[in-house]
Amino acid sequence: MNMEAHNYTSLKEQVWNTLLCSGCSLCATVCPMKTIYFSDEMPVSYNLCKNEKDNVPCGACYSSCPRIDTYKDKYGLGPVLNAYTARSTIPIEKQQSGGAVTAILYNALERKLIDRVVTVGQDHTTMQTYSIALSTPQEMITHAGSKYIWYTPSLLALRDLIEAGITRKIAIIGTPCVMQALRKMMESDNAVLNRFKDHVALLIGVFCTEIFSYDRAMQLFKDASVHPADVKRIDIKKDMLLELYNGDTVTIPLPRDLMRRGCAHCLDFTAVDSDISAGSIGSYEGFTTLITRNRTGEYYLNSAIENGYLETSTLETLDKVETFAQRKYKRNKK
Ligand code: SF4
Ligand code: SF4
Structure with missing residues (x-):
């Protein structure tokens, strides 16, 4: 496959829109135009891709994405x-x-x-x-x-x-x-x-x-009346176990959508x-x-x-x- 012929639009179609994206962030890291960034924990594009606009050979994002074929x-x-x-x-x-x-x-x-x-x-x-x-x-x-x-x-x-x-x-x-x-x-x-x-x-x-998604986890902390600054240690088992600096422990059930x-x-x-x-x-x-x-x-x-x-x-x-x-x-x- 000619990887250089692909640009972020292929990634968007095959990985971002299908929610396959692992979030590794290499696409945003290697893009020479810095046109890929993260919003709400997902990659998005500023539409400044030189390959898409002027046909300049690139495909850096597509060539390195682990969710194209190899994973x-x-x-x-x-x-x-x-x-x-x-x-x-x-x-x-x-x-x-x-x-x-x-x-x-x-x-x-x-x-x-x-x-x-x-x-x-x-x-x-x-x-x-x-x-x-x-x-x-x-x-x-x-x-x-x-x-x-x-x-x-x-x-x-x-x-x-x-x-x-x-x-x-x-x-x-x-x-x-x-x-x-x-x-x-x-x-x-x-x-x-x-x-x-x-x-x-x-x-x-x-x-x-x-x-885990940081924003969703912080909502769970809030619901359990736990401030993140008070947490000494987190252990993930079937539930999320929080050990607090004051010696207390708090158990938060792990909802599936936290992942x-x-x-x-x-x-x-x-x-x-x-x-x-x-x-x-x-x-x-x-x-x-x-x-x-x-x-x-x-x-x-x-x-x-x-x-x-x-x-x-x-x-x-x-x-x-x-x-x-x-x-x-x-x-x-x-
Ligand atoms: S399970 Fe771990 S290695 Fe796999 S996609 Fe999620 S963060 Fe990456
Ligand atoms: S390289 Fe692929 S898996 Fe990694 S953040 Fe970009 S689209 Fe997601």
Whole structure:
């Protein structure tokens, strides 16, 4: 298929209007005209597309969208080079599971193996999340802790970095759909994407069952008389369990429509397209499960071990991770 002949109108027809969109935000990130933006958690266009108006070859958005063709083949454990259970040796105040992702990227920034980390930040008063680029090991510590509960267009900081032209090697943390999009971009032969491809050094994917709409979740908080600033910790099980700073716990039943609609089509729990996948499932409390997918992933992980920032042992079985992966596949397979 000639991807460059397609523009956002094809995406709109095939992905936006059908509610297939995962919200990975790569279409908005790679558009050279910045004509794609997000409104009410969905991509929309300002209609400034040069391909549509003047026939200038592009198709950047279409070439990298994971919901065109490829997502149906992404599920299960994916390629596994090695599996570990790991924890950071660095004290991390808001540590999630073992803090292993923070330790790997702390080391990579300190050793200058990478220049920036694109991840998700969070406003602690409103719990609103946003795309952010971190440049120092200390910033990794400050922004540690998984925020992949609410939807946010998490790749927009990547666009700003590329436009600023000051970075050479960027690591990106993201959900499996974000990893799929970035891998598709890296493997695309669309020349418009080269200015991004050349700078992506490391992809770290987080295990993901689904992601929730921030606005709808905040309405549930309001209905339960909970202010987001009072929430210390959120645990998602059958219900949403909130642990408050005053010691109280609040249970909020999870309505089905809280999940972002595009997640209902997603089969990928483990982030099969990452260099390293990470999550708490499969390890004891206080540890992170890490799956290295390739030599790139092993290189960054081993560097953190060699420099004393990460403790690992081999994970004997990925059965539990596989169970979660199968559960998601069965739930969402159409
Ligand atoms: S899945 Fe990602 S690339 Fe595709 S339309 Fe949605 S936000 Fe854009
Ligand atoms: S379930 Fe997770 S990986 Fe899948 S589309 Fe939703 S956010 Fe993306």
